[in-house]
Amino acid sequence: MNVVVTGATRGLGRALCDRFLGDGHRVCAVQRGARDDLAGVAGYHELRRDLGEPALVDDLAAELAAWGRPDLVVHSAVRCEPDPDGEVAVDELDRHVRVNAVVPCALSRALARRLDDAEVTHVFFGTLSACDPEPELAAYGASKLALVGLVRHLARTLADTHHRVASLVLGSLATPDNLAHLDAEIAAGLGADRAATLTAAQQRTVRRALVARRRPGAAFPDLVPLVAVHRAVCALAELGPAGHGATWRLDHGLEARL
Numbered sequence: 001m002n003v004v005v006t007g008a009t010r011g012l013g014r015a016l017c018d019r020f021l022g023d024g025h026r027v028c029a030v031q032r033g034a035r036d037d038l039a040g041v042a043g044y045h046e047l048r049r050d051l052g053e054p055a056l057v058d059d060l061a062a063e064l065a066a067w068g069r070p071d072l073v074v075h076s077a078v079r080c081e082p083d084p085d086g087e088v089a090v091d092e093l094d095r096h097v098r099v100n101a102v103v104p105c106a107l108s109r110a111l112a113r114r115l116d117d118a119e120v121t122h123v124f125f126g127t128l129s130a131c132d133p134e135p136e137l138a139a140y141g142a143s144k145l146a147l148v149g150l151v152r153h154l155a156r157t158l159a160d161t162h163h164r165v166a167s168l169v170l171g172s173l174a175t176p177d178n179l180a181h182l183d184a185e186i187a188a189g190l191g192a193d194r195a196a197t198l199t200a201a202q203q204r205t206v207r208r209a210l211v212a213r214r215r216p217g218a219a220f221p222d223l224v225p226l227v228a229v230h231r232a233v234c235a236l237a238e239l240g241p242a243g244h245g246a247t248w249r250l251d252h253g254l255e256a257r258l
């Protein structure tokens, strides 16, 4: 497959990019930073772009089409900055909405226009924070709520094309950043010396307890493994037309409130 992954420098996008390359697929990564570790790796291509700039959408779609007709587009790039002083600043909200909702949907729409005879699956990532934002992440949550509406609209308007649009609503992921935060919380609670003596199994139990405390009612009180997200993305790509308009949840089994 030809796979476009946005936001492949860190977190989920990075893990997906590495897995797709490892499985022998071609990957075009789109983000601001570089993956120096992948320079020269067969099948890897990089476009360093700021997805906060709506004006780049048509040119980017043209560049992606020229790279190779994408079979799968995974929108993992995200802006997630704490609201300064707990206030939602208008310019920050605007930037979050552009990076997290407007530009990804516009890019998929531009690709659908340009590659109207291609079978392409477009995957977007939702989050529990869309309906229940953490206190300091209101701009992020609002942008992800905007994404829900824009993706539903995109799915409706592409219904008669070969382009499939699907969403995965994710709970807290087992990204290196989240693991580091949890481990710091454990060290702060137990003391660094005691935390260092925990076995892997004990560490996992404490992490699960912290996730359960953050997400009361979770049926799966644990960080969502990145490999599970990769499998779900691949399954959506394999579904073809049947996956169009799907919203799947890997969100700790919590009741959706939307």
Ligand SMILES: NC(=O)c1ccc[n+]([C@@H]2O[C@H](COP(=O)([O-])OP(=O)(O)OC[C@H]3O[C@@H](n4cnc5c(N)ncnc54)[C@H](OP(=O)(O)O)[C@@H]3O)[C@@H](O)[C@H]2O)c1
Residues within 6 Å of the ligand: 006, 007, 008, 009, 010, 011, 012, 013, 030, 031, 032, 033, 034, 049, 050, 051, 052, 075, 076, 077, 078, 079, 080, 099, 125, 126, 127, 128, 170, 171, 172, 173, 174, 175, 177, 178
């Ligand atoms: N982490 C979680 O627990 C969690 C939970 C639920 C849902 N999700 C969703 O999963 C997806 C991945 O999240 P993550 O935590 O893995 O993200 P992350 O670690 O913060 O990585 C974000 C990526 O987006 C890129 N990016 C940020 N701003 C950009 C911009 N203006 N233009 C282009 N690229 C930009 C970054 O690269 P550069 O800085 O190099 O541009 C980076 O590669 C997101 O859609 C997020 O909402 C995550």
